Amino acid sequence: MFDFKIIKKTSKGRLGLLRTPHGDIETPAFIFCATKAAMKSMTIAQVKHSQTQIILSNTYHLMLQPSSEVVRDLGGLQKMTGWNGPMLTDSGGFQIFSLGHGSVASEIKGKRMSHRPQTMLSINEDGALFKSYIDGRMYHLTPEESIRIQQNLGADFIVVLDECTPFHVEKSYTRSSMERSHRWALRCLNVLDAPAQRLYGIVQGGVYDDLRKESMTFVQEHAFFGVAIGGSLGQSKSQMHDVVSMTMSHMACERPVHLLGIGGLSDITHGVKENIDTFDCVHPTRLARHGGALVNGHDKEHINLRNSMYARDDSAIELGCSCETCHTYSKGYIHHLLKAKEMTAYTLLSIHNVYFMNKFMQDIREQIKNSE
Amino acid sequence: MFDFKIIKKTSKGRLGLLRTPHGDIETPAFIFCATKAAMKSMTIAQVKHSQTQIILSNTYHLMLQPSSEVVRDLGGLQKMTGWNGPMLTDSGGFQIFSLGHGSVASEIKGKRMSHRPQTMLSINEDGALFKSYIDGRMYHLTPEESIRIQQNLGADFIVVLDECTPFHVEKSYTRSSMERSHRWALRCLNVLDAPAQRLYGIVQGGVYDDLRKESMTFVQEHAFFGVAIGGSLGQSKSQMHDVVSMTMSHMACERPVHLLGIGGLSDITHGVKENIDTFDCVHPTRLARHGGALVNGHDKEHINLRNSMYARDDSAIELGCSCETCHTYSKGYIHHLLKAKEMTAYTLLSIHNVYFMNKFMQDIREQIKNSE
Numbered sequence: 001m002f003d004f005k006i007i008k009k010t011s012k013g014r015l016g017l018l019r020t021p022h023g024d025i026e027t028p029a030f031i032f033c034a035t036k037a038a039m040k041s042m043t044i045a046q047v048k049h050s051q052t053q054i055i056l057s058n059t060y061h062l063m064l065q066p067s068s069e070v071v072r073d074l075g076g077l078q079k080m081t082g083w084n085g086p087m088l089t090d091s092g093g094f095q096i097f098s099l100g101h102g103s104v105a106s107e108i109k110g111k112r113m114s115h116r117p118q119t120m121l122s123i124n125e126d127g128a129l130f131k132s133y134i135d136g137r138m139y140h141l142t143p144e145e146s147i148r149i150q151q152n153l154g155a156d157f158i159v160v161l162d163e164c165t166p167f168h169v170e171k172s173y174t175r176s177s178m179e180r181s182h183r184w185a186l187r188c189l190n191v192l193d194a195p196a197q198r199l200y201g202i203v204q205g206g207v208y209d210d211l212r213k214e215s216m217t218f219v220q221e222h223a224f225f226g227v228a229i230g231g232s233l234g235q236s237k238s239q240m241h242d243v244v245s246m247t248m249s250h251m252a253c254e255r256p257v258h259l260l261g262i263g264g265l266s267d268i269t270h271g272v273k274e275n276i277d278t279f280d281c282v283h284p285t286r287l288a289r290h291g292g293a294l295v296n297g298h299d300k301e302h303i304n305l306r307n308s309m310y311a312r313d314d315s316a317i318e319l320g321c322s323c324e325t326c327h328t329y330s331k332g333y334i335h336h337l338l339k340a341k342e343m344t345a346y347t348l349l350s351i352h353n354v355y356f357m358n359k360f361m362q363d364i365r366e367q368i369k370n371s372e
Numbered sequence: 373m374f375d376f377k378i379i380k381k382t383s384k385g386r387l388g389l390l391r392t393p394h395g396d397i398e399t400p401a402f403i404f405c406a407t408k409a410a411m412k413s414m415t416i417a418q419v420k421h422s423q424t425q426i427i428l429s430n431t432y433h434l435m436l437q438p439s440s441e442v443v444r445d446l447g448g449l450q451k452m453t454g455w456n457g458p459m460l461t462d463s464g465g466f467q468i469f470s471l472g473h474g475s476v477a478s479e480i481k482g483k484r485m486s487h488r489p490q491t492m493l494s495i496n497e498d499g500a501l502f503k504s505y506i507d508g509r510m511y512h513l514t515p516e517e518s519i520r521i522q523q524n525l526g527a528d529f530i531v532v533l534d535e536c537t538p539f540h541v542e543k544s545y546t547r548s549s550m551e552r553s554h555r556w557a558l559r560c561l562n563v564l565d566a567p568a569q570r571l572y573g574i575v576q577g578g579v580y581d582d583l584r585k586e587s588m589t590f591v592q593e594h595a596f597f598g599v600a601i602g603g604s605l606g607q608s609k610s611q612m613h614d615v616v617s618m619t620m621s622h623m624a625c626e627r628p629v630h631l632l633g634i635g636g637l638s639d640i641t642h643g644v645k646e647n648i649d650t651f652d653c654v655h656p657t658r659l660a661r662h663g664g665a666l667v668n669g670h671d672k673e674h675i676n677l678r679n680s681m682y683a684r685d686d687s688a689i690e691l692g693c694s695c696e697t698c699h700t701y702s703k704g705y706i707h708h709l710l711k712a713k714e715m716t717a718y719t720l721l722s723i724h725n726v727y728f729m730n731k732f733m734q735d736i737r738e739q740i741k742n743s744e
Contacts (some may be wrong), residue, residue: 036712037705043719045696046415066683066708073684074704082700311438312445325415328454332446333409336438340408343715347415 002156002198002225002279004256005224006267008368013032013272014366018256020086020156021196022078025053027256028272028364030263031088031280036061037071037081039347040285042354044082049324050351051358056088056280057081059149060095063139064132065159068152076154088157088200088280091146091188094230096130096262097164123163125180131335143187146329151194160185160192162202178204178211178231184219189222198225200258206232207239209246216250226256230275233262241270248274265294265301265360272364284357288349292339293317294356305349323355374528374570374597376628376649380740385644387740390628392458392528393568394450397425399628400644400736402635402729403460403652408433409453412657413718414428414726416454421696423730428460428652429453430519432467435511436504440524448526459527460572460652463518463560466602466633468492468502468538483533495535497552513561523566530566531600532557534574539604543580550576550583550603552591561594572630578604578610581618588622598628601648605634613642620646637666637673637732644736656729660721663710665689666728674722677721682707695727 003019010042013134016027025264032039032047034055039047047055057077062068074080077087099119121129127142143161150158162181165174181204192199201224205211219227229247233240251257256277262268263281271279284294291306303317316326325334325348337345375391388399404411404419406427411419419427429449434440446452449459471491493501499514515533522530534553537546553576564571573596577583592600601619605612616631623629628649634640635653643651656666663678667690675689684705688698697706697720709717 036708036714038709038712038714038716041715041719043418043696043716043723044700061712065712066704070684070704070708074686074702074708080702080705082705311444314446324415328416330446330452332438332442333452333454336408336442336446337410340410340433340437342408342410343413343718344410344415346715347413347719351415 001196004254006254009275010368010371011273012368012371013364014275014277015365016256016277018086018277018371021146022084022086022156023053025086025278027277028268028361028366028368029053029278030268030353030361031056031258031278032357033280033282033285034081034083036065037077039350039354041350042285042290046324046347046351047083047354048085050354052085052354053084053358054088054278056090057153057155058095059089059092059146059153062089062153063092063149064134065140068149072152072154076152078154086157086160087155089150089155090157090260091159091161092141092149093128093146093161094164096128096141098166099130099133108324109211125183127161127184128163143184144191147188147191151197154197155199156197157226158197159200160188160202160224162204162230164230165204165206165232166372167206167235169206171206171211172230174204174206174208175211178215182215185219185224186222188255189224200224200226200228202228202230202260203247204231205247207234207243212243212247213250216222216247220251220253220255224255226258227249227251227253228258228260230260237264237267240267244271244276245274246323248276251275268360269364272368284353285350288353291345291349293334293349294353305331305334306338309334317352318356321352321356321359323352325349325352325355336357373568376598376626378626381647382740382743383645384740384743385736386647386649387737388628388649390458390586390649394456394458394528395425397458397650398448398737399649400639400640400733400740401425401430401650402733403630404726404729405430405649405652405654405657406453406455406562407654408437409449411722411726412661413722414657416579418696418719418723419726420457422726423456423734424726425725425730426458426460426650427455429519429525429527430467431461431464431525431741433641434461434525435464435513435521436506440521442523444526448524450526458529460529461522461525461527461531462555463531463533464513464521465500465518465533465534468500469495470515470538471502471505481533497555499533500535515556516563519560519563523569526569528569529572529598530569531572532560532574532596534576534602536602537576537578538615539579539607541578543578543583546576546578546580546603547583550578550587554587557596558594561596568730570599572596572598574600574602574620574632576603577619578585578736579606579615585622588619592623592625592627595626598630599623599625600630600632602632609636609639616643616648617646620648623647635729640732641736644740656725657722660725663721663726665706666725677703677706678710680707689724690728693724693728693731697721697724697727
């Protein structure tokens, strides 16, 4: 039921087919964030109509609310959300540790969590102890517990628990953390007992070539279905590109490769060239909630419809865009909805941004098909 | 292009067809509130798929933001919103005066505006002076100005400016206010110059039979396309039913009749029996934003999905309901979305409630068709 086939390899990247019991994914593909089991401000029909292939939910949020047991009792993520398509869950680690270190925030992935209270209490060989941001309850997340929770959630692809170290730590900490993450990854592999799920290992090693090589080798030597590139990718876009290139240069097997938390258009283009197959990021839907619409041919890769220059603009966000939003609504109307704080504005912009990303990935696949 | 035909009259109410340049409305019908030119948390495709026939927008909100000129420049309400179906706008009076009197709030229509600052400054023969709740700018709304604004907005049905007196005023004030509203209504009729729009007069008179009769006679004696029942309908549901019955007993012409601001299921059933053709209320979408889902056979006419009893309930809101929400999602999932403050929850509940109201009106029409 699960399979990954590389259809074509070119200098522009590789074309693949990722098969799951819930459907196929043509790669390169973008994975959208349905953090709490919903893509913010969208219905699942809108997600589907926007040509989405695969979505992810976050173990961290769902284990706290409504709990993985409730999700399981409601039929698992695919049934509960009405999506019934391919899904991925992360391990819960990223949120716990970025809250703990309180720092990934300001780095390249652009996660903004500095306004949240410190909730991580301790981390040791066994796992991590943290408090719920909702009700202060204590949770102990171990590699085994992360797998158990992800089995309850029921996504097709699940991910090993790892520590996400921030950029600013010493290389020695990055190494010891990587080594512990490897031990955790093996513990995840050992307890995995889900014929309907496949596990991704995570390549750590921060910005250090020797560590990235060691971590990539580790993941490839063990029976992980896929390879996810995690950890700190540096402080700038160019450093991130370098780290991705350096990491991928150590890739020797033909497993699907996921780049965690990266969603900028130019970053995706770069990643695809390095043979990354899938990407995920909150960017398309978060941007929508800030009034932003993804567009082609713009330095910032988006325009902000809060800008009063759009107040009387009766044209669509992008000429030629086939999304429901561009088909029906003008920039002027969306500007009005944003000013009036109407929730519909976020829905319309999310529809456009999700469709845009899917079209962007489709165009990338076309380019690979048509290139040598 | 405009027409109103009564197809059948029975003891259960009357069946009609209301024609506009933007489409036909089978009556009795419910008019949904797209206050600021959007039905809150819904896209226009969702509004259409929920079997909606007609929506309304509020002149008060739109004249302040984005201004009627901007709406006109964006193609008018029907084009701007993508609805392209029948629409109504009110005169702006209700909001101005209910803010001014600060009292309609606690009465039968259930509008809750007590948290808003006092913005009405003065009212005299000419019109009303008020401050924008957005930026404090002064506005002078006269009958002529209300019509000018509603012509810019471009709805099919527009409404005369009237003063909405609250329940607690003396009969003598209700009379003099009614007489001024009649003079305002004639001024509206005099300046009306819109072949693509039709004007509703408003029956005032509070809870007093003689005043209601006088006002109903006034509206019927002049060239208004339709009759709207406005003003205070009393302090309780039973008094409201009495005032509606009393008012309708003075109705002698065959014009379409609209009951302003009433949307309870039992109130609609009562109104239909008294030959009311259309109703409007924020209830279906406001209820959704508070976690409520309209259901049949329940004392409160709804259930609240915030209730923890629904946390693991994997059944739809209503068995047999054909709306997108009931087709796809469980009560347990919607409960989770509400607890997690996901906007999608409001969308899913609005889709159900709007579909429910349209089905409710359709069933009423079927009952009239099948009765003597």
